[in-house]
Amino acid sequence: MPQQPEQDTGIFSIDTVDVPQLHEQHPKVRARDWCSPLVFRLIGTREYIEGNRRISVSFRNQDLVNSESALLLRWSGLKADFDQCINTYQEHVLSEYAALGIACILLSKNTDFRITSVCRNGEKVDYWIGNKLEEKLFVLEVSGRQNGSIEALTMEKTQQLASNPWTLPGYICVSIYGTLASRLWFCKFGDE
Secondary structure (H helix, E strand, C coil): CCCCCCCCCCCCCCEEEEHHHHHHHCCCCCHHHHHHHHHHHHHCCCCCCCEEEEEEEEEECCCCCEEEEEEEEEECCCHHHHHHHHHHCCHHHHHHHHHHHHHHHHHHHHCCCEEEEECCCCCCCCEEEECCCCCEEEEEEEEEECCCCHHHHHHHHHHHHHCCCCCCCEEEEEEECCCCEEEEEEECCCCC
8 A cells, every 4th residue: 555645844953855856966976867766665566656755864974973864755756757656666666766866865965975977896895976176086885675674674775885996985874665774974994
């Protein structure tokens, strides 16, 4: 059964993000392609509905200081694109694209970094991220699953990031869609 859209009660301030605009801060990549897959994972059904979802977010900065927050992700006007995505991509691709959509949002909300380009196969990480000067500064590893432990996924992706061939630090962005939980964590090389 599809989840009903969540209403923002206004009891406390919560940042709202328009999913159809997530690509605007990441012009070097085709981030627009990641909007409908993200909505698919947020609603948990193949039948499109307009709405919103509140996700819990854990962020760890470059000083390895953690913070917790929530974001209200909202969307509308994506039905045609949503249907095309569902008819085009397999489940694992939809999950990966949804994770990239979350990464775009969390990088934009929490850092000055943007996704700049994809890494090559075999390089153990997914993307390069850089600053406004377009310097490639860090690597990014993303993953999203419908169910499971965010702790286990965090550990798995941290270890994968640590094995990148440049021994560069970077961010992992992991999401568990069934619990609407996401993490964007900075990891220094060799961190557990």
